[in-house]
Amino acid sequence: MKKSEIRKLVLAGILIAVGVVCSPLSFPVGASKCFPVQHMVNVLAAVFLGPWYGVGMAFVTSLLRVSLGTGTLLAFPGSMCGALLCGLVYRYTGKLALTYVGEVFGTAVVGGLMAYPVATLILGKEAALFAYVIPFGVSTLGGTIIAAVFVAALRRTKALEGLQSSHN
Numbered sequence: 001m002k003k004s005e006i007r008k009l010v011l012a013g014i015l016i017a018v019g020v021v022c023s024p025l026s027f028p029v030g031a032s033k034c035f036p037v038q039h040m041v042n043v044l045a046a047v048f049l050g051p052w053y054g055v056g057m058a059f060v061t062s063l064l065r066v067s068l069g070t071g072t073l074l075a076f077p078g079s080m081c082g083a084l085l086c087g088l089v090y091r092y093t094g095k096l097a098l099t100y101v102g103e104v105f106g107t108a109v110v111g112g113l114m115a116y117p118v119a120t121l122i123l124g125k126e127a128a129l130f131a132y133v134i135p136f137g138v139s140t141l142g143g144t145i146i147a148a149v150f151v152a153a154l155r156r157t158k159a160l161e162g163l164q165s166s167h168n
Helices: 005-022 036-048 051-068 075-093 098-120 133-156 160-166
Strands: 028-029 032-034
Touching: 005 036, 005 051, 028 133, 032 133, 036 051, 036 075, 036 098, 036 133, 036 160, 051 075, 075 098, 075 133, 098 133, 133 160
Parallel strands: none
Antiparallel strands: 028 032
């Protein structure tokens, strides 16, 4: 295994650990648990690891949170759609502002709509098609702002370039 792949796995593991350890920092909005830390780590994964590691990291974090009782099955569509879209946007544009928009749109709109069948078919809850868009939007907006501040600090100190080059 290449040294760069080992570094990516280690960073993905650290991001998963942050997501799981910070699980109690969620708050209820409607029928969902909003968890801004997930969206922060999604953006960081997009910038440092790419879309596929980001989706894998979001899946494992969601799986652990559900297993520990700190998340619901709704964590899967929200976190994974956001991670995928922001990772793809960053990969193909390299623009941070668009990456942030990708996370918010991917989680709130795409993930929110994909949460509907999870809620109705798997969880047996009655829900409107757009019921999760606003709660997921609240969650992802907070986490994306935190990530943007963190990435800006890394960029200002020139650490962003160093971290990115060590993973390519």
